[in-house]
Amino acid sequence: MxxxxxxxxESMPESGEKNKLKEIAASANTAAREENWYLLTSVVLDLNIxxxxxxxxxxxxISSSCTSMEDKISSLKSCYxxxxxxSDEEKRNEVLDNFIRMKFxx
Numbered sequence: 001m002x003x004x005x006x007x008x009x010e011s012m013p014e015s016g017e018k019n020k021l022k023e024i025a026a027s028a029n030t031a032a033r034e035e036n037w038y039l040l041t042s043v044v045l046d047l048n049i050x051x052x053x054x055x056x057x058x059x060x061x062i063s064s065s066c067t068s069m070e071d072k073i074s075s076l077k078s079c080y081x082x083x084x085x086x087s088d089e090e091k092r093n094e095v096l097d098n099f100i101r102m103k104f105x106x
Contacts, residue, residue: 003047004028037065 004025012018024046031040041062044051054062076082080099084092100106 003049037062038069041065 004021006025009018009021009025012021024043027039027046028043030036031043037058041051080095084095084099087095
């Protein structure tokens with residue numbers, strides 16, 4: 001966190017780099033607060049910090065977080081809006097009919 005610590009950033013002149021580092025710091029704080037290992041790993045990679053000597057306990061947490069993110073993505077891919085958007089006209093009508101039946105129990 002020292003790389004993007006607010007005290008360090010205060011002394012930097014305003015620039016695109018400073019703004020980027022502020023965004024990374026905000027992401028790091030969010031990741032730590034929410035124990036979001038996926039986001040924390042992303043922050044580490046954005047800062048070009050090596051993950052080569054990461055303790056196994058953190059690797060397990062990151063792996064679990066990645067699995068959770070994959071599940072969320074998979075769930076989103078199968079939601080009606082995405083199915084409808086990615087379908088041809090004929091299939092869109094079918095997706096819409098299925099959604100209406102599910103939503104209104106028709």
